[in-house]
Amino acid sequence: MSRPRIRWHIFVFLAPAVAIYTAVMIVPIVNTLRLALYTRVDQDRVFAGLDNFRTLFFDPLWAGHFWNALGNNFWFFLIHMLVQNPIGIALAAILSHPRLRFAALYRSAIFVPTILSFVIVGFAWKLILSPIWGIAPSMLDAVGLKSLFAPWLGREEYALTTLALISVWQFVGIPMMLIYAALLSIPDEILEAGEVDGITGMAAFWKIKLPLILPSIGIISILTFVGNFNAFDLIYASQGALAGPDFATDILGTFMYRTFFGFQLQLGDPHMGSAIASAMFAIILVGVCLYLYAIQSRMRRYQL
């Protein structure tokens, strides 16, 4: 009887990826989780157990900010799911229409904002919407709808939705591209077979194409979820670390940044900051797991 040979080449091939991933992802994450369990008393770091989390969730001063940020995050996500993804799917469906002219041009034009920096997008939209220099008020004025204009980014009730829509504008290219690729991979035979059975036009989309691209929609949803709950840049670039007006646009990312690094006179608190980062990590982890077990594993797949 011979002992199974150790297949060293597996470890050799895995090593670079494991090493890099460990160094840049796993170690910092574990360290952040560890940091969240400590607190600073005078100049020393002291182990505090779950005290930071107790403060974060139950101390009225912290909890108010935390739940506000979490609620804003959900609203941000909801807008993306309700606006970005349906528009992305619709655009992909139109683009994949065989008789559409200049499809490549539209595709590139819609995708371009995605490759722009958040900072550029933030400042550009801030200028567009500026009540003083922006083109939004004058354009509305030109069509006689000046009364509809409001300083959206400055009002508590509109600011977050406005920013979410700006983010939708920026990222609508991603669901569009993914769905577009999925639509192109549907073999013509299936559609032709449908046509023979009398399923054409819109019905073909709803009854044949949509079920076939559902797995892609699932992937997009989860990407949107992770992206939105990690969001920070756009809010920071356009509204600053205080996420004004009156914290109306404060999401977990900006809340974490403010706490961890400090802001203006507020000194940074790495321990509370790590606690918030850990909470974000947990929320995303739970969300992704729920999705993977509850939805992705039950989704019907069709062999094409």
Place this chain on the structure above:
Amino acid sequence: MKHTTFRMALLTTALVASGAQAQDVTLTIESWRNDDLALWQDKIIPAFEASHPGIKVQFTPTAPTEYDAALGAKLAANSAGDLITCRPFDKSLELYKAGQLTDLSDLEAMSNFSDVAKAAWQTDDGSATFCVPMASVIHGFIYNKDAFAELGLEVPTTEDEFFALLDKIKEDGTYIPMAMGTNDQWEAATMGYNNIGPTYWKGEEGRIALIKGEQKLTDPQWVEPYATLHKWAPYLGDSYEAQTYPDSQNLFTLGRAAIYPAGSWEISGFNAQADFEMGAFKPPVRTAGDTCYISDHTDVGIGMNAASANPEAARAFLSWVASPEFADIFGNALPGFFPLSNAPVELTDPLAKEFVSWRGECERTIRSTYQILSRGTPNLENETWGASVAAIKGTMTPEEIGAKLQAGLDSWYTPQN
């Protein structure tokens, strides 16, 4: 993970920087004032080196937003410069407590500064001073002289006159009465609340009583400024809610607004941008004949790295910074940043002169939230930003604001007498 790479980058730059210290006595200055690099190299350092042979000085600034992190890393790695530009209050106090800044109380030239000037760089009990005060900024209102002449307006001295003036400008309609927005939040607190407020709480008297716990933010003198701020709203122009700080600056320098609630740091920028004549008036008093109070906020100081290899030379430099000679060079090169020493300085910029003349007429104080009260969470200064915006917009009543701020302060601060 971003954080660690950033730190690594800082450490490497720190190592490179320390390689430069080779000559017998070369002093290196850490600073966030990279805008002032030319001023230091062309004016301040040559003047010092001329009178102090044998000491060379290098000014090595970092970007303002990176300064605190970079300085922290350099100090930890023992590669920071000999002289350290000090932020006011807690950030420098932390460095002193960590033993990274030297106690300078015994520096003779310290007697050139008033207690208010030194307060920003002292321990809470005032026993040790660890930075030499360098500059302050004064709050007030800058106005468009041409516009005032055109509309036949007079500079106001009382609050009633101030609002009557705003009414007139609004009625005329050529100019936006006042250029300020609430989008960036801090202007409402800094140029609003802390500009007009000292008149209500009687400057230092109220500020110190608040720290001692003898007054509360729910007291009328702390609440009423919010009510006054609310009266500003109709004069701030359309859609002020989304107007940013640069928007306000541009509105004023383009001549579209008549009055700009200001800090004196705007002076050099405005001189370059505006092509009309500007004047300034101090925060209006409540009734004619009242003592006036101005916010003369200590902003920049300079201290000595406790690990400096050249303590004697560093002290010589600091003594020189405290001298009238330095005040004269600095004050004239940077109009709007006023030297803090008691020695009178002859300024040439007319607008800066106007600002600094108030020191003789009014009682001076600093921003109410900066000393001690912004040490905990929630942070009183940051809360005041939001509160001032809420006051202007009217989303909260002044009484609600006072109660909220006091509750936040009470949650972590116990006054010490």
